[in-house]
Amino acid sequence: MSHSDDCTVISCRIRKRIETSGKRFFANDNISEFIQEGELDGLVDEVARKLRDVLVSLVIDVDKDHNTAQTAERVARMYVQEVFRGRYAPRPSLTEFPNAEALNELMIVGPITVRSACSHHLCPIMGRVWIGILPNSGSNLFGLSKYARIADWIMARPQIQEEAIVRLADTLSDAIAPDGIAVVMQADHFCMHWRGVKDDRTHMTNSVMRGAFLNDATLRREFLSLIRLESP
Numbered sequence: 001m002s003h004s005d006d007c008t009v010i011s012c013r014i015r016k017r018i019e020t021s022g023k024r025f026f027a028n029d030n031i032s033e034f035i036q037e038g039e040l041d042g043l044v045d046e047v048a049r050k051l052r053d054v055l056v057s058l059v060i061d062v063d064k065d066h067n068t069a070q071t072a073e074r075v076a077r078m079y080v081q082e083v084f085r086g087r088y089a090p091r092p093s094l095t096e097f098p099n100a101e102a103l104n105e106l107m108i109v110g111p112i113t114v115r116s117a118c119s120h121h122l123c124p125i126m127g128r129v130w131i132g133i134l135p136n137s138g139s140n141l142f143g144l145s146k147y148a149r150i151a152d153w154i155m156a157r158p159q160i161q162e163e164a165i166v167r168l169a170d171t172l173s174d175a176i177a178p179d180g181i182a183v184v185m186q187a188d189h190f191c192m193h194w195r196g197v198k199d200d201r202t203h204m205t206n207s208v209m210r211g212a213f214l215n216d217a218t219l220r221r222e223f224l225s226l227i228r229l230e231s232p
């Protein structure tokens, strides 16, 4: 059956709205604007029904195995309401404070603990993020907790690390309008630890430097010297 054949299910109705708008709905895209009131619960039920079929195809006795009987429902809730909620929930609201003192010094927030999942195997990515900001007099300033909330919203999607930090840098840049923004992420990828090559010492570290952090090597060095990255 093609995606468009059965629009009795909620995912199909949501997908149709997105397609009509011409927007993308990749694994790391937020689709909250296309989800109507009450539909998320229905989506959980739909995902649970399909996950139950997956367990049946894995030849697990979901009717008699007391430990697995509710697994499909648990995993569906986990995906939609927890680990991938950054796709389905709107952006957290940000309380903005004007930069009344015209602060223009380097500010660093981190390490922020982040949890994501790779889009290839849906295995966890567990890591830390540091955010550097060089505000200007027109920038908005946020309470510290909001950096963690935005990072969590961006990370709670299946994706690759390189794209995750670009998305985080874009979102923060749009909201803060600073002279420069830097994001560094260091993370463990469980698709490498738990399975596959089973190398549990390797981290992935990457960075995005924008504006003043890109153009001013002294500022970039100051930021990098103030964050504490781990060696493998």
Ligand SMILES: Nc1nc2c(ncn2[C@@H]2O[C@H](COP(=O)(O)OP(=O)(O)OP(=O)(O)O)[C@@H](O)[C@H]2O)c(=O)[nH]1
Residues within 6 Å of the ligand: 118, 119, 120, 159, 160, 161, 162, 189, 191, 192, 195, 196, 197
């Ligand atoms: N660049 C990048 N690669 C990632 C990330 N997360 C996982 N990967 C890698 O993406 C690849 C997944 O694609 P394939 O090589 O087709 O998958 P596979 O055959 O199961 O690969 P193995 O893990 O080597 O068994 C693996 O090499 C993963 O280690 C990420 O955030 N960034």
